[in-house]
Amino acid sequence: MSTAELPLDLGREILPAVIGTPVERIDAVEKVTGRAVFAGDNWLPRMLHGAVVRSPHASARIVSVDTSRAERLPGVHAVITGADTAGVKWGAFRPDLYPLAADRVRYVGDEVAAVAARDPETARRAAELIRVEYEVLPAVLGLDEALADGAPLVHDDAPGNIAHEFGFDRGGVEDWFGRSDIVVEGTWQTARQWHGSIETIGCTAEWSQDRVSLWVNTQTPFLARQRYATALGLPLRAVRVVQTEIGGGFGGKSGDDNTSVICAILARKAGRPVQLVNTREEEFLASRPRIPMRYTVRLGFTADGLVTAKDIQVIADNGAYTGKAQAVLGAATVRHDALFNYRAVRARSRLVYTNLEPTGAFRGFGNPSADWAVGQAWDLAAGKLGIEVPDLFLLNAVESGSVSPHNHRITSCELKQCISKAAKAIDWEAKRAARTPNRGLAMGVSVHVSGRRSFGDYDGSSAIVRLTEDGRATVIVGEGEIGTGARTTLAQIAAAELGLPVADISVTRPDTDLATHALGALASRVTYVAGNAVKRAAEQACQGLLEAAARRLERPAEQLWVEDGIVHGPAGPDGEGPVSAPVGVVVRAELYRPNGMPIVGIGSFDNPSEFPDQSRYGNESGAYNFVAEAAEVEVDPATGAVTVLELAAVVDCGTVLNPPLAEGQVEGAVAQGLGMALTERFDWRDGAPTHANFSDYKLPTANVMPKLHVEFADSYEPTGPFGAKGVGEIALDPVPSIIASAVADAVGVRVHELPVTAEKIFWGMQHGESAPVVPGPSDTPADEEGDAR
Secondary structure, rough: OOHHHOOOOOOOOOOOOOOOOOOEEEEOHHHHHOOOOEEHHHOOOEEEEEEEOOOOOOOEEEEEEOHHHHOOOOOOEEEEHHOOOOOOOEEOOOEEEEEEEEOOOOOOOEEEEEEOOOOOOHHHHHHHHHHHEEOOOOOOOOHHHHHHHOOOOOOOOOHHHHHEEEEEEEOOOHHHHHOOOOEEEEEEEEEOOOOOOOOOEEEEEEOOOOEEEEEOOOOOHHHHHHHHHHHHHHHHHHHEEEEEEEOOOOOOOOOOOOOHHEEEHHHHOOOEEEEEEOOOHHHHHHHEEEEEEEEEEEEEEOOOOEEEEEEEEEEEEEEOOOOOOOOOOHHHHHHHHHOOOEEEEEEEEEEEEOOOOEEEEEOOOHHHHHHHHHHHHHHHHHHOOOOOHHHHHHHOOOOOOOOOOOOOOOOOOOHHHHHHHHHHHHHHHHHHHHHOOOOEEEEEEEEEEOOOOOOOOOOOOEEEEOOOOOOOEEEEEEOOOOOOOOHHHHHHHHHHHOOOHHHHEEEOOOOOOOOOOOOOOOOHHHHHHHHHHHHHHHHHHHHHHHHHHHHOOOOOHOEEEEOEEEEEEOOOOOOOOOEEEEEEHHHHHHHHHOOOOOEEEEEEEEEOOHHHHHHHOOOOOOOEEEEEEEEEEEEEEOOOOOEEEEEEEEEEEEEEOOOHHHHHHHHHHHHHHHHHHHOOOOOOEEEEEOOOOOOOOOOOHHHHOOEEEEEEEOOOOOOHHHHOOOOOHHHHOHHHHHHHHHHHHHOOEEEEOOOOHHHHHHHHHOOOOOOOOOOOOOOOOOOOOOEOO
C-alpha cells in the first residue's frame, strides 16, 4: 500500500497488558554476570591476533614496504600488504576505499599493512618492524583548502574534491523572501564527534575452504556481509557474518571501516583464525566519526511570525573516504523541513574530500548538525520578532496530515503537544517572568524517521516465529541488538500476539546463514519495521496454533484465545464446560501425528515509503517521530563556564512499548548531545588528532548532566506495531542548538562553532564579537548578542 493510501486515523487498538509496561531485558542476566560474548571475548582454537600498520602522513605515495623483519619475528604467522588484497575499492555509496592502501595513503591512520601473530603483543611488535618508505604529498586539511582553486586532489576521479553534491529550489524561495518582513541569517559549523563506545570495533575471522565466517560487532550484519564480500573479491555466498554482543554502536559499527576485511585477509593467509580488535587509540583513527558541517542559513518570516522561506548552503567534510557520508548529508539537508510549514525551501549541499579521517554515521544521522544551525536561526528570528520561542514553534509546527516540501507525508504527529509539555516541564513562563542574571532559556525541536528508504527501493524486514513443544516461542530475525533493548522489545511484541509470557520468548542473534534478511540497526527502524514483521509472523503462528487447538479442543478456532501460555475455549453447546490446553501440548500434538507439522509463522513488512530521487524528493519513511527540548543554563561571567541546570525532553514516538527502555534511550541521547555541545573536541596537528584518548577527548560525565525531565507525548502511529514509532536517536538532535541559544539568552554571546566552550563565551563577553572562523555571509545577530565563533 502506498503512503497516499494510508489512513491518518485508524483508531487506537486496545493494547495487550505486556505492551506499555516495564519488562526486564531478556539479555540482562547474561550481561550483568559477564556471560555475554563481545567481539574481544570470542575465542577459537589456534586463534591468532592481528595488528595494523597505519600511515603517519595525511597524504603520501607509498614508495616501498619492507616486511622482512616482521616476518622473521618468532610467533608471526602472516604479514599482508595491499598486494595481498583483491585490489577492489569498496564503500556503501561511493566505492573509494581499498582494504589496504594500494599505492597512496590519504589520511593519518590509513591502513598500509597488517600482521597476525600468536598474541597481541607479538603482533604489535611485528607491526612496528615493518618499514614503509613514503613520498609525502601536499594535503588538504580543511574545507577551504580542499575547495580552493588548484587544490591537490584527494582522489583523482573527484574534480574539485567534490565527492557528492545536490540541490533544489522548491516553491520559489526568492519570491517568498521578497514577501518576508524579517530575514535572519548566519553561518554555523560543527566538529567531528567520535562515538566513544565502551567497546571498540573488532572481528574474529575463520576460513573453511573458500568460505569465511566473521564474528563482528556490527550493527548491520547483512549489509556488512555485502560490503565485505565486495572488498574481499568474493561471491556473497562465500561470506558469513555473525553478530556478537555490541558494547555501544551509535552508528559507528555500521560496517564502513576496514577492520573486518583486514582480519579476513590475515586469516586466509595465516590458515588459522585471527582476531583483530582496535585499541582505544586506533578507534580514534579507524572509526568513522560524525561529519563536520558548515551551514549558512537564511530564514524569512512575516511580521506576525509565519515562516515563509528557508535557504541553506551546506559544506560537509567527508574526510578521505566516503562511507555513509553521502546519505548523512542528504538527511542533514532535507529532513528538518518536515518540522515547520515552510512555503519554499532551497539548498545547495556539497560533500568535500579532505585528507582527514573519514566520517560517517553517528546517532542522529545529520539531524544534530542541521538542528545546530537551523535551530539557532529560529532562535534569532524569535528575538527579532519579539515572540517567545515556544509560541513561534506552535505557530508554525506541522501536524498529522502535513506534507513537507520534499513530500514527507506525516501520519501521526504530536509535535505541538511536545512543545507545550516541554515548556511546562522547564517552567518556561515563570522563569521568563522572573529572570535570573546570567541564566538563559532555550527550546529546540527535531524530526526523525522510523526507518528510511536508502539502500535500494526496500526498507523492510522479515521474521519467523516458531512455537516449540515446551510451549515457548523462538523469534528468528536478523536485525540484531546493539545495546538498546531491541531483542526485548521484539519479544514483547511476539508475546503480546501469542499470549505467552515474555520470559517464554527467545530472540535469535543475527547470523547471515540462519536468520531472515534484515537491514539492521539504523535510522531508528527496528521497533517500527522489524516490530511489524515480528508482529505479523506472530499473528500467523498464533492462527496456526488456534487451528491446531481447534482440532484438539473441538471448538471453532475463532472462539479460542491464548493467555499466559494456555489455549482457552468457551463452554460447548451441549453443556460441556470451558476447555483449555497448554500451548506446548497443542504444539506437540500437532507435530506428533501422521503428516504432522510444526507451527510456524512468517511475517514481513516494508516501510510504506518512497525511494527519494537525486534531489531527495520523496516520502523517505512511513512514520516520523518528533521531539521538543527545553534547557536552562547558567554562565559564570568571570570565566564563561556553562552549567546546564535543567533540561526537558518530550518525545513523540507513538506508543511507548517499554517505558524504562525508552527513557534510557532519551537519557543516553541527551548525554551524547551534551558531549557534542560542550566537551568533545580534539586538537589537530598535520591532519592528526594530537591526543587520541579519553584523557583529552572529554566525554560527558555525571557532573555535566542536568536535572532531566523525560516525558512522552500521548501519541499513536496507525502503521506501527501497537502504535509505536522509533525513539533511539531523536533526543540527541536539538541539544547542541538549545545549549548555544540558552547561552545567548543568558549573556548575549552566540557561539557559531562547536563545541560551546568557556573560552569562546568569555571572548565574546569581553570583545562583543570576534572575527568569523569561516568565510561566507556574516551572521546578523539579534539585538546586542556577541558573536563568538
